[in-house]
Amino acid sequence: MFTIPSPTIVNTSSRPLSETTIVRRKTRPVRVGHVTIGGGHPVVVQSMINEDTLDVEGSVAAIIRLHKIGCEIVRVTVPSLAHAKALSEIKQKLVETYLAVPLAADVHHNGMKIALEVAKYVEKVRINPGLYVFEKPKPNRTEYTHAEFDDIGEKIRETLEPLVVSLRDQGKAMRIGVNHGSLAERMLFTYGDTPEGMVESALEFIRICESLDFRNLVISLKASRVPVMLTAYRLMVQRMNELGMDYPLHLGVTEAGDGEYGRIKSTAGIGTLLADGIGDTIRVSLTEAPEKEIPVCYSILQALGLRKTMVEYVACPSCGRTLFNLEEVLHKVREATKHLTGLDIAVMGCIVNGPGEMADADYGYVGKQPGYISLYRGKEEIKKVPESQGVEELINLIKADDRWVDP
Structure with a gap:
């Protein structure tokens, strides 16, 4: 592995120093059901249920609880094809007994069949570039050749294309959700365990989507360390500006923990970027009941003057x-x-x-x-x-x- 010099990060805020109102980065609007992320719309609040998606009744109840207290998009995990099919029942019961709450499905690990199935029932599919096409590590590897790098890139395209076409044709959305802790092996060999590797991982998937005329994309670059998360998002904005991209960003500090420190850690990361006008939707990830995340989200937005939801x-x-x-x-x-x-x-x-x-x-x-x-x-x-x-x-x-x- 070779070392990539740390990139120079420019100031991504367009707000004059004398301005007291946050000027948000201009992004394209991405529809997720009846909710719009980006495009000048209010910052969207998200959370994720922790019920097993196979438990249809429990999942429906959990989604309703979150939505009633202000969660605007609810994420569910879909680790298998059976879980994907269960979402058909979950969505139907929500519509029949409550509302068509916008749902996002989390798909990991060689998830093409799962993603294609779940795309029929939810408004947004989240994929992790580091896990969507699993690369089995070679213990004695010392480098990736250009040919190997490109071969895997082509495999990613073949695996991603059916999902992109499905979402595109249905008018649905995708989140390209990069996590610092799960970068693909070839990205680690090429860029190291760095924010630049996170950004390049996201850009690879963005380019595939764009080549298929699909731009209903939301991007996230989460890390459990706030400085890494901040640098990754700022670098992503810089690179998108250079490339003429205007995709909205989903902010979060992953695995923030619980209690006071988990809240402070999330606020430090999410609030810092929002104050610079970066971010269109947020999720506070606490090791607590999902309902505990929503008040923290609204408190961050209220403190910054981005939403007025309480006294x-x-x-x-x-x-x-x-x-x-x-x-x-x-x-x-x-x-x-x-x-x-x-x-x-x-x-x-x-x-x-x-x-x-x-x-x-x-x-x-x-x-x-x-x-x-x-x-x-x-x-x-x-x-x-x-x-x-x-x-x-x-x-x-x-x-x-x-x-x-x-x-």
Whole structure:
């Protein structure tokens, strides 16, 4: 194996330094059922059920649970032909009992027959270039010749073409999903275990699809290490810009783990790229129930101003000037208003930071003197009330503006 020098990555963000709104990379729209990825549409939230796809009833129930809490595309694993055929029943039951939820099927390991079958029932098929045509490693190999490299490339084309034609003719989509941990052996020999190898792996499959006039593609380059993931996506954008490609990107940090660190790790990777305008659909991969992933996705999008799906709470960190138990009051305000959509509510401990720091909020709850709080609408102070009545009066103010809905 020879070493490829690390490529120079250019700044892929088109946002001026003084711009406070994220300017997203322009991409082509890719339809996945009734959902559109890219093309200026809102960033799409995805997750994946962990039920065995052969369990039709369990899979249907899991898909519905995810969709009801905001998952817009649900992925299912399809490790065998039997699993692929089970998706026919799953799709039928969803349509009959609920909705035609857009489904993506995960196909691995010599998956042409599986992919062709499952393409009949789902809106998107995800393939992994490193596994779609399995290359049995040779333990004593020291290099790949150009002939060997090209021979495998031709085999990939022969295996991929029927799926591409099927999806193209049905108006369906494909995700070319490269994983850092499963690069094909010849890519590892040629480029090393590098982001460049990930990008070239994706480009090989993209070119095959384009040669067959199929461009309903979404691309992902996931890694479990955030720096690798960031570099891979940025390099992919750079290479697509050079080649005149405008495919939307699916972002994720694979195998992020669980708990607080899994959330921080996912946010560090996904949020960093989104802030630069890169990314059209996201999945937070947690070692927890899939339902736990959706709130993290929406929190990332909300924090960046890309989607407004919940109340945005602005609260100071508390200090010696704070005139009430800020943590307790914030909890009370949140519990009373968390079901609302699209509001900004500020809870500030004192007058020093209050009006200035919460200037962009719709409503403010500010400590002004011991035992009393002031309620604001925008920058305007509306009334001063006893602290014991603060949350109730905040609700009344929101109701008076006809912005309240019952939980």
